[in-house]
Amino acid sequence: MKTTVVMTTFNGQKYVKAQLESLYTQTYQPDEVIILDDNSEDNTVSIVEKFIRDNALSSWKISVNKENKGWRQNFMCGIWQAKGDLIFPCDQDDIWHHDKIEKMEKVMEENSQINVLVSNHRNFYDDGSKKIMPSKNNGQLEKIPLKNNCMAVIYPGCTYCIRKDLAVKSEMYYRKGYAHDDLMWRLGLFSDGLYVLREDLIDYRQHSDSTYSLETVEMKTISEKKKWIAMTQNFCFDLIRFVQDNNSSNKEKQLRILSGVQEWLDERAKLYERKKIWQAVKLIRYWGYYQRRRQYLGDWYIIFFNRK
Structure with a gap:
């Protein structure tokens, strides 16, 4: 199956190279990498361009938005542009485990009923410490059940693998302001096709100045x-x-x-x-x-x- 990674960036010069390297060293290389920069004011774009050039990555493309769209709309634009059968949203500041794409692609290939697959993740911090999240980590595949608290989105979008068919449908139900993880999680759940792979496949960076952290305070x-x-x-x-x-x-x-x-x-x-x-x-x-x-x-x- 063809795979696309969709990364969005904004003022991410401090962390973006480490994330790029974790994509470059994947055991299963993505067929397409789309990087959408939201008018960064630092050196993010030049860092990405140099990485692509130095490694001759012809299937990796970066584009810079003419106007700042915000991370929500930026992600959705990238997801809708993706050509792959499977779409992997990617933050600018995490570290993917080297076999993340390989393992998730295999599960999707073998389970056609899955529309959105998420994986476990491990939080890590700028001081180098890591925290295992309090969830089973046994490598098993589990279906997320539909319950009354169905509006609860309990996994971050950077752990997702989205089937193209659902990504195409999502445009009909999107409104400006919807986050990609909220939309895809809920559509996956209500299409009876939301599953979790109980294995840590990403180191999920935690820092107080992230957009998400600031919005949580607000x-x-x-x-x-x-x-x-x-x-x-x-x-x-x-x-x-x-x-x-x-x-x-x-x-x-x-x-x-x-x-x-x-x-x-x-x-x-x-x-x-x-x-x-x-x-x-x-x-x-x-x-x-x-x-x-x-x-x-x-x-x-x-x-x-x-x-x-």
Whole structure:
């Protein structure tokens, strides 16, 4: 099967070369590497161009956006450009294990029912320390089950392998602001084809100045929570369209769960608008729709204690 790696970059000169080297030394070389730079203001582009030139990588291409698109839209543009049967999103600052592509391609080749495959990952830090994530690491393939907390996306996009057919379909259900990992995870789940390979295949860099880390801090405010709820309500609507457009043996269950998600989001929206204790108590019945139980308590903290 043909494979494409889609990397996005922005001001990544500190880490990007190490990531490029981890791609270059893959035991199964990708047929295409697309690198989309989002108007970096440092030496990222020149570092990438030199690496491609020095290693004569004719199938690797870098392009620079005329305007800053933001990482969400940049990733989706790259995914839609990809020609490969399998698409691997790639961050600029991680380290892929040398057999990541080989192992994930093999699983996808042998299991046509999989639309999105994710792998375990190992967090690592600038001081060189590494942390094994608290999940099984036995090399087994497992299907991700559909549950009430289906909006929870629990693996980062850099661990994904996406089948081209689903990537093409995704354009019909995308709205500006959707993250590629959120969209692909949820479409994979509701196409009955989301699986995890229980093996660490990537060292996932953790640093406080990453865009994701900064956005996580911002999410602890009332205004940002309101935006997240509104966006997720749109997401739920688009997932209902996806389920209705694609016949599935689980269609009735999928629509029933999404109906519950809509109710949960509507009640959360009322809580953030009204800021009433009785509204927060009412949300207890939707406990199972939260990604983590502590996020329910987080709603209490943001509204009644933080109040920003």
